[in-house]
Amino acid sequence: MRKKITAFWALILSVMLSLSACSGGSESSNSSGGSSDGAAAQSGKKVELEFYYPVAVGGPIQQLIDQLASDFMAEHPDIVVNPIYAGSYQDTMTKVTTAVQGGNPPDMAVLLSTELYTLLEMKVLEELTNHFPQEYWNDFFEGFMGNTKSGDQIWSVPFQRSTIVLYYNKDKFREAGLDPEKPPTTWEELVEYGKQLTTGDQWGIEIPSTGYQYWMLQAMALQTGGNIMSGDGKKVFFTEPYVEEALQFYVDLGQKHQIMPKGILEWATVPSDFISGKTAMMYHTTGNLTRVKNEANFDFDVAFLPANKQYGSPTGGGNIYVFKDIPEENKQAALEFIKFLTRPERVAQWSIDTGYVGTTKSAYETDLLKKYVEEFPQAAVARDQLQYADSELSTYQNGMVTKFLNDNVQAALSGDITPKEALEKSQSDADRTLAPYQ
Structure with a gap:
């Protein structure tokens, strides 16, 4: 009889321990709350x-x-x-x-x-x-x-x-009689140096005109007067005189001064041209710095973008x-x-x-x-x-607004329309797109 009672209570104790373990596991799982590691470990x-x-x-x-x-x-x-x-x-x-x-x-x-x-x-x-x-x-x-x-x-x-920086080939500077420790610091110097560095098989400067041409224009606008949009993403200032001055300079580098190829310069091609020696200077993202360091077989340096009235670059x-x-x-x-x-x-x-x-x-x-x-x-x-x-150009409907500006800047660089026409068209299209956010 005693053995039967002992076996009965042993069974009861076993069941109670099992229920307690289940309850404890549930509490532990819930207490892990916001910890992803804890939740994962429990589950x-x-x-x-x-x-x-x-x-x-x-x-x-x-x-x-x-x-x-x-x-x-x-x-x-x-x-x-x-x-x-x-x-x-x-x-x-x-x-x-x-x-x-x-x-x-x-x-x-x-x-x-x-x-x-x-x-x-x-x-x-x-x-x-x-x-x-x-x-x-x-x-x-x-x-x-x-x-x-x-x-x-x-x-x-x-x-x-990143910011945009000026990359320049110091060996090419030496060949042209320029001081390799003194990159151009103004727009005037950029043109002057560019003319001395442009030869039959080499350009003085290359600035991309696909993908991020709005970014390059924005840098020149910041160097001239100010930014090209409001901080709340609802307005753009493409027709301000300092923006037109910036785009005119961008266009003139190829069409007037002839120190940069006319027309389209692919974003990805410009660093390759610099590394291969086809251009002595380039504007590009600092995000390519390590690539240039690893692949260029010449002495190069990096500098602030040349100033007009002031230094400037969008991030x-x-x-x-x-x-x-x-x-x-x-x-x-x-x-x-x-x-x-x-x-x-x-x-x-x-x-x-x-x-x-x-x-x-x-x-x-x-x-x-x-x-x-x-x-x-x-x-x-x-x-x-x-x-x-x-700040870089950022608005509501940013993809559309950027595309308007990119397309028209590219048309101006190709000589299809004037800088003034390009910016007026970009402003009109952007205003229409941003009107619901005013």
Whole structure:
């Protein structure tokens, strides 16, 4: 009888322990809350992030991003980052828009910083202001925050950011009797040097006229009088006299001064022409600096863009955006990945590997970037030029507004219409497009 009673209570105790274990497991799972690693550990599943990424400049960008994702996953074994290489910035924006409209947004994406108002109108972004402490935001260079905010709200994180800089071939300067330590600092000097550097098989200067010609024009407008749009994304100033003066100079380099090829100069061809010696100088993104450093077999340098009435360049490049209609554990994982990417040492290494400007002040305080700048001072030029930089062209319906300006600037450079006509047409088309936002 005693054995039967003992067996009965043993059975009861076993059942109670089993129920207690189930209850404890449930409480533990719920308490993990916002931690993607914790949630994944309890469920046994990994959080998977879709990370859309463009490839807009030369160099091994894809390999670098793959390595960053791999390093992050080694630190966070319960998060999987899947980079999706979507082509150009424009291609990437199209694919992100298609995914969002299909109800399947990516978790995060690197897109042009200028896409801010378009994405805000779509109501698809996670606001990031309070996801990071204020000291985190204060570490970014102020010049890169202009295309990152709308009012006091922060909607993206500066990542691969740039300004336009002047690249010049010091060997070609020596051959032309020019001082290789004194690049042109004014528009007048640019023309003067360009004439001495233009020969039968070599141009003095090349400035791209596809893809980002609005960006090049914007630089010349900033050097002459001011920016070409309002800070709220609702107005453009294409017909201001300083913008017409800027476009006239851009056109004159090829048509009047004949120190630059007339007509179309492809964005991707210009750095190749510089590296091969077909042009002695070029305007291009600092994002190509590492490529030029690795591929040019001559002595070269980098300088501020020449001034008209003042120095100036728009900022450029891409920011990291997080999309709001994703699971909470994915959102938390995306924020962890952003923290990882923006650590000072990692920002420093990214700048060294790509040529993009280190986006944070703390990156330039690392021994890594200090040493690199000391050995390769060209790496500091774009950063130093930030004191003269302003926000890149960004408006509502930005793709349309930019296309209007791009098409008309290209027509002016090709000699099909005058600079005045190009800007008046661009202004008219932009005003009509932006009218609903006034």
